Amino acid sequence: MYTAAIVGAGFISTRKHLPAWLRLRRDVRVAAVCDLDLARAEAVRRQFGIPAAYADFREMLEQERPDFVDVCTPPGAHADIAVAALQADANVLIEKPLATTEEECQRIIETERGARGRVEVAHTELFHPWVIKARQRIRRGDLGNLTGMRIFYSTPVALWMTDPGHFAHRLPGGSIGETGPHVVYLSRSFIGPIRDVWVQGRKILPEYPWSPFDDYRLELMGDNAASSIALTYTSKHSAFLVELWGTEGIMKIDMQSKVLVNYRRVSQSPGGIGLSAVGEAVQMAAGAGANGFDYLAGRFRNIHDRTISEFFRNSVNGRPPAVTAADGLETVRVMGVISQQLQCQGEEVNSPSNSGPNNASGPSRMR
Numbered sequence: 001m002y003t004a005a006i007v008g009a010g011f012i013s014t015r016k017h018l019p020a021w022l023r024l025r026r027d028v029r030v031a032a033v034c035d036l037d038l039a040r041a042e043a044v045r046r047q048f049g050i051p052a053a054y055a056d057f058r059e060m061l062e063q064e065r066p067d068f069v070d071v072c073t074p075p076g077a078h079a080d081i082a083v084a085a086l087q088a089d090a091n092v093l094i095e096k097p098l099a100t101t102e103e104e105c106q107r108i109i110e111t112e113r114g115a116r117g118r119v120e121v122a123h124t125e126l127f128h129p130w131v132i133k134a135r136q137r138i139r140r141g142d143l144g145n146l147t148g149m150r151i152f153y154s155t156p157v158a159l160w161m162t163d164p165g166h167f168a169h170r171l172p173g174g175s176i177g178e179t180g181p182h183v184v185y186l187s188r189s190f191i192g193p194i195r196d197v198w199v200q201g202r203k204i205l206p207e208y209p210w211s212p213f214d215d216y217r218l219e220l221m222g223d224n225a226a227s228s229i230a231l232t233y234t235s236k237h238s239a240f241l242v243e244l245w246g247t248e249g250i251m252k253i254d255m256q257s258k259v260l261v262n263y264r265r266v267s268q269s270p271g272g273i274g275l276s277a278v279g280e281a282v283q284m285a286a287g288a289g290a291n292g293f294d295y296l297a298g299r300f301r302n303i304h305d306r307t308i309s310e311f312f313r314n315s316v317n318g319r320p321p322a323v324t325a326a327d328g329l330e331t332v333r334v335m336g337v338i339s340q341q342l343q344c345q346g347e348e349v350n351s352p353s354n355s356g357p358n359n360a361s362g363p364s365r366m367r
Contacts, residue, residue, distance in 0.1 A: 002028040002316070005064055005090075007057050007081050008072030009035035009044040012095055016304040017072050018048055023305060024312060028068065034060045057081050061088040068312065071095060074167040075177070079104035086115040091315040093308065095122045097181045098328025100172060102336060105329040112325055120311045120321035121328035123185045127306040130253055130260040134244060135189065137251065142262075144248030149190055151183050151229045154239040157205070161233050164210040172339035174212045175233050176201070180338060183229050184220065185323075185331045190244060191222035193330070197337045197364045201345055204234045212346055218338065259284050337364045 004021055006013055013033075021030050032052040035041035041053040054060035061069070061084055069085035071078055071094045079099045085092045086108075098121050099105045112119050125131060138146055160166035161175065171177025188194060197220060201213030208214065211233070218229040240255035250263035261280050265273065310322050341364060 002067040002312075003031040003064065004028050004068040004070060005032040005034065005060055005066040006030065006070045006072060007034045007060075008074075008095075009033055009037070009040045010072065013070075013072035014044055014047070016302075017070050017095075017308065018044070020302075020304045020308040021070065022048065024309065027316075028312060031066055032060050032064045058084055061085060061090070066090050068093065068315070070308070075100045075171065079107050082108045082119060083111045086111045086117050086119070089116045091117040091311075092119045093122055093311050094119065094328070096124070096185070096328070097121075097177075097332050097335060098325060099332060100177075102329065102333055105325065105332050109325045109329065118315060118321050119325040119328075120314070121323045121325065121331075122304075122307050122311075123181075123323045123327070123331070124303040124307045125182050125186050125255065126189055126323065127303045127310065128255065128258070130255075130258055131186070131189070133260055134242075134251055134253060138190065138244065138246070142249055143244065143246030143251065146190065146225050146244065146246045148225050148245055149187065149227045150243045151186065151227065152239060152241045153179060153183055153229070153231050154235050154237055155179055155231075155233045156236050156238050157233060158236065161205070161208050161211060161214060164208075169210050172335070173201075173342045175214060176216050176231060176338065176342070177335065179231060180216075180218075180335055181331050183218070183227075183231065184334045184338075185327070186242070187220050187222075187227035187229070188327075188330065188334075191220070191225040191227055193366075194220045194222060194334050195366050196221035197334060197341070197366065199338045199341045201342045204232075213342060220334070333366065337366065340364070 006018060018030065021028065030050050032054060033041050033044050033050050034054040034057045036055055038053065038055040041055065044050070045053040052064065065088065067090060069090045069092050071081050071092060073081065075097055078094055082092050082094055099108060108119060137143070160168050168175050168178040173180065199216060199218045202215040203213055204215050214233040216231040218231070220227040220229065238256065242253040242255060244251045252261045252263055261284055264279060314321060
């Protein structure tokens with residue numbers, strides 16, 4: 001029987017990671033939970049029936065010697081915990097992003113090279129079956145040559161924008177530091193290495209002054225395709241939509257309703273548009289029906305179940321991680337460029353000589 005330990009007792013740990021680990025109870029036992037707030041760790045220990053709770057992760061590593069460590073803390077603590085866990089011979093799963101800076105990522109990578117354990121980054125959106133299916137179809141040539149993609153991601157205001165103490169406001173670039181990594185690594189998975197980055201941030205909701213920006217536009221340029229992204233934290237609604245297009249076709253993914261639609265509209269005649277609309281509706285209904293049946297039959301697995309299960313299986317079977325620390329570094333590198341551009345924009349807006357709206361800086365070439 002393997003043992004696992006969870007560092008961090010907040011939302012992502014208790015709502016996503018811990019339930020996924022407990023569903024692996026035939027193979028792995030969650031031995032401990034750790035949080036700087038020991039009272040919170042104790043509450044989680046009691047809630048989930050975990051044997052031990054700690055406030056010091058180094059003490060936890062020394063006492064428990066876990067085979068797996070799952071890092072669910074704010075990003076600023078990722079590097080220290082991951083390095084210590086690797087030095088204790090554990091395999092390490094790290095919630096995105098891998099760390100907050102390239103230097104911290106390199107520390108993790110260098111430690112992993114001399115360690116027995118491996119590091120995986122929880123780029124969870126890559127584990128959706130519909131994302132995997134879309135990538136397979138693109139590789140098969142269903143869209144011809146991929147030429148672009150678009151992402152719209154709306155995070156409800158109430159999730160953290162109204163909370164001045166939420167760690168997202170202290171991340172580089174503000175709120176984009178929390179959900180931005182998702183759209184960066186998802187874009188990379190389709191368009192490949194990102195060569196140029198452009199971003200513009202805007203402040204829409206003045207009632208939340210602790211957040212420097214709450215609406216973002218990004219352009220991520222690959223070698224042969226680009227990803228255009230809108231991230232907003234100004235609506236009460238949640239949405240995560242992806243469109244992919246190539247020389248021979250278009251696909252649309254609703255990441256939340258879990259539906260992948262092939263979009264075909266080669267004719268702009270009324271009949272052609274009507275047939276296309278009917279075809280899309282049929283695909284959406286079929287996808288929604290299949291997902292509903294999976295829910296009712298108890299076959300649906302959320303992305304954290306898939307991520308953690310694959311991390312565990314890959315580790316015990318000696319297979320490489322699905323998302324390596326090097327992959328995590330590339331996402332952090334892009335996020336670093338984004339935060340630098342946003343910092344420059346903030347300085348321009350706050351300059352006494354500039355009383356106008358935010359001005360976008362030019363694109364940044366990736367190293």
